[in-house]
Amino acid sequence: MTKRIILLLLILAPFQLLAQNFLTGNVFDNENRATSIEGAAIKNLTTKAFTLSDKDGHFAITAKIGDLVSFGMPGFQTDTVYLVNLFPKNIYLRVEVNTLAAVDIKGVKISPMLNGLGNPDNKPPVKTLDYSKEKGGLRLNLGYGRWRKDQAKIQELEENDRIQQEITKNFNAETVKEILKFEGPDVKDFLSLYRPTVDQVKAEKPFNYSYYTATAYRAWLKLPADQRKLPPLPKLKGN
Known part of the structure; x- marks a missing residue:
């Protein structure tokens, strides 16, 4: 009887191992x-x-x-x-739904170089280019270049703010619990230590938050216990 049981286990073992790998x-x-x-x-x-x-x-x-x-x-x-x-x-x-962002017409700024186009009264533009020889040829509006740089900086700040909101939406206690089944007081330290940076999200489009979360969790588990915690805030000295 014992031999039969052992033989049966030997026969079933490969199937058991196969099932565990799928x-x-x-x-x-x-x-x-x-x-x-x-x-x-x-x-x-x-x-x-x-x-x-x-x-x-x-x-x-x-x-x-x-x-x-x-x-x-x-x-x-x-x-x-x-x-x-x-x-x-x-x-x-879930079905993927693509929505187009509404365009804010009030936020559009017109280049001063385009003033006068389509003007029925043929009025001169507010800012013109001077081609006179006395002025030494073409005079460029240097202020426009500075305005473009300011607008580019504003757009960059707005994009960074949007990405920060995206990170908060996809890397938080709820998503960590859903992906990793990981919850408890240590989650706060994990989120703070491994929150993705704006540059990381920009470098990979679209950014795979689930893959990043799982990879970061493995790295966090390899840390010594004392390094998994955020360092305490320095105490303020009294006046």
Whole structure:
């Protein structure tokens, strides 16, 4: 009897190990959860393994706990999952909605070089170019160049502010809990130590916040316990 049990275990062991190295599941449309999605791209971002869902939305991909797996399909938002187990998963992809930002007409500034164009009264422009020989040829409006630099600086500041808002929206306690199943008092220190910079987000478009969060979490776990905390603020000296 004992020999039979051992033989059975030896036969089942390879299948058990094989099952532990695969993630299976189904991909559905989030709006109509009874509709499966065929041809969805499933990619293991950690190992670079890749597969597509079949006509029933079913998929199987090599994976292990700790891997980061993305699910994508043209016309749908990409979903990324940090694997805390290898249980079969149902993935629901949301339809991607593209909205055009409204144009603020009041914020448009017209170049002074364009004054007079389309003027029915043929009035001279407010600022003109002087071609007279007495003036030594073409006289450039140097103030316009400075104005353009100021506008470029303002646009840069506005873009940086927009990116900071984007970072806060995608890298916070809620998203960390959803991706990593990580919560508690240490989350605040993790978020502060590994918050992405504006330059990092600019360098990679679109910025993959899920992948960055999982990678940062692994780096954070490798730190000694005393380095996972923010240093205490210096105490203010009394007057």
